[in-house]
Amino acid sequence: MNDNLHQLRCFGCGARIAGAEARPDFRCALCGDLFEVEYPGWSQRKGPDRPNPGALKWLWRERRCSSEGLDHSGVWRFRELLPILDSLNNAVTLREGNTPLYHLTRASKALGIDQLFAKHQGMNPTGSFKDTGMTAAMSVAKERGFEWVACASTGNTSAAMAAYAARAGLRSLVLIPEGKIAWGKLSQAMDYGAVTCQLKADFDGCLRLLTQIVKEAPIYLLNSVNPYRLEGQKTPAFEIAEAFDWNVPDHLIVPGGNLGNSSALGKGFREMHELGLVARLPRISVIQAAGANPLVRSFETSHGAALEPVEAHTRATAIRIGNPASWRKAARVIQDTGGWCLDVTEAEIAIAKAEVGAEGLGCEPASAVTLAGLKKLRAQGAVASGETVVLVLTGHTLKDADYTIDFHRGTLLTDEESVGREAEIGGLQRNAQAVEATPAAVLAAMKDRVE
Numbered sequence: 002m003n004d005n006l007h008q009l010r011c012f013g014c015g016a017r018i019a020g021a022e023a024r025p026d027f028r029c030a031l032c033g034d035l036f037e038v039e040y041p042g043w044s045q046r047k048g049p050d051r052p053n054p055g056a057l058k059w060l061w062r063e064r065r066c067s068s069e070g071l072d073h074s075g076v077w078r079f080r081e082l083l084p085i086l087d088s089l090n091n092a093v094t095l096r097e098g099n100t101p102l103y104h105l106t107r108a109s110k111a112l113g114i115d116q117l118f119a120k121h122q123g124m125n126p127t128g129s130f131k132d133t134g135m136t137a138a139m140s141v142a143k144e145r146g147f148e149w150v151a152c153a154s155t156g157n158t159s160a161a162m163a164a165y166a167a168r169a170g171l172r173s174l175v176l177i178p179e180g181k182i183a184w185g186k187l188s189q190a191m192d193y194g195a196v197t198c199q200l201k202a203d204f205d206g207c208l209r210l211l212t213q214i215v216k217e218a219p220i221y222l223l224n225s226v227n228p229y230r231l232e233g234q235k236t237p238a239f240e241i242a243e244a245f246d247w248n249v250p251d252h253l254i255v256p257g258g259n260l261g262n263s264s265a266l267g268k269g270f271r272e273m274h275e276l277g278l279v280a281r282l283p284r285i286s287v288i289q290a291a292g293a294n295p296l297v298r299s300f301e302t303s304h305g306a307a308l309e310p311v312e313a314h315t316r317a318t319a320i321r322i323g324n325p326a327s328w329r330k331a332a333r334v335i336q337d338t339g340g341w342c343l344d345v346t347e348a349e350i351a352i353a354k355a356e357v358g359a360e361g362l363g364c365e366p367a368s369a370v371t372l373a374g375l376k377k378l379r380a381q382g383a384v385a386s387g388e389t390v391v392l393v394l395t396g397h398t399l400k401d402a403d404y405t406i407d408f409h410r411g412t413l414l415t416d417e418e419s420v421g422r423e424a425e426i427g428g429l430q431r432n433a434q435a436v437e438a439t440p441a442a443v444l445a446a447m448k449d450r451v452e
């Protein structure tokens with residue numbers, strides 16, 4: 002593996018630079034936009050660096066039975082499509098990826114879509130999709146000799162970064178909005194040994210501050226403005242295609258926060274298509290919370306050409322982001338694949354999350370926007386019953402247990418938020434009950450539930 006296989010291309014002005022020339026904030030010196038990793042050798046047809054699709058499919062499958070550590074990673078198993086390291090010895094892995102694709106049996110029936118699946122990225126080592134990106138970018142940090150890494154986070158990035166930094170033997174700095182991240186995530190950053198600073202600022206403010214800090218000190222920035230993060234985060238696209246025997250699903254639905262993930266998955270599918278691994282692209286739709294919907298507004302007002310930041314409010318704290326860094330990339334993915342961008346209310350998120358829970362899977366609130374969004378798209382007639390649809394569930398249900406308990410106790414939503422949906426919500430609530438310690442009382446509780 003050789004670094005020379007990749008370069009960085011500015012998404013805004015197209016300027017190309019070598020990987021090591023990127024500025025600490027990963028912004029283009031000419032226009033200020035973000036970079037994308039590109040592999041020039043891939044565009045030369047029959048060139049020696051252009052991957053061979055048939056050989057790759059065979060190799061990647063073989064690696065599933067391999068005893069080599071790196072092959073156990075669902076990211077590095079696809080390493081031919083992310084040749085970003087000089088030496089694979091620098092790869093920092095927790096055996097991320099290879100996450101399950103579940104059939105959503107109940108939601109399938111309820112929505113009349115037979116082929117409805119969840120790609121559960123919450124089943125990663127630290128419980129979110131961030132692990133796939135972190136293994137890639139942390140490996141670059143290690144290879145480039147950094148001692149400190151840092152991120153601003155709504156919680157999951159910090160959990161993943163802290164874990165991978167600990168594995169790599171690096172120090173990590175986390176900036177989080179005080180009181181606005183779920184305890185499960187905060188506990189992870191502490192446990193994995195990060196320097197965790199809770200700031201009186203929102204996520205956007207934390208990221209702004211960190212951008213200044215990395216310009217003043219030799220700290221490697223690990224937010225998704227770092228293009229290597231997206232190289233790791235594109236690999237679930239390969240797993241999804243592989244799971245469908247290289248026939249891509251019709252539609253992929255992704256939550257939208259800082260918009261790195263939708264950008265990365267779009268890049269993954271685009272590259273597979275360009276290399277001849279798959280014959281077409283899925284539609285990729287991005288769903289935001291109604292109180293944190295700058296991309297939805299951008300599509301409404303300018304078809305995704307301009308974005309006005311908003312002050313974000315949602316209980317799905319993972320996606321409480323008003324000024325998403327990767328919005329241009331995500332807008333392009335939606336436009337190029339014919340996807341939609343829409344938002345869902347707090348009640349719609351809570352109901353969808355309980356429904357994913359009732360499937361025996363569970364997910365965190367931000368992930369549930371995908372099912373809530375699909376329900377809306379289905380109601381609008383935008384998704385046909387014969388389509389194959391994959392929801393990307395981004396985080397594990399235990400990340401935000403408070404939200405779940407509040408929902409089931411009936412203390413999550415205000416009356417105003419639940420208006421008109423009381424019966425639906427009541428039908429999903431499963432509060433724990435105090436029961437006398439006798440067989441008769443327990444059997445009576447079961448009978449009550451059945452009735």
Ligand code: F0G
Binds near residue numbers: 262367
């Ligand atoms: N779902 C979960 C569970 C997340 O943690 C995030 C982002 C998203 C969806 C949105 O993904 O930002 O790529 O559009 N969490 C970040 C964090 C911002 O700091 O953990 P995105």
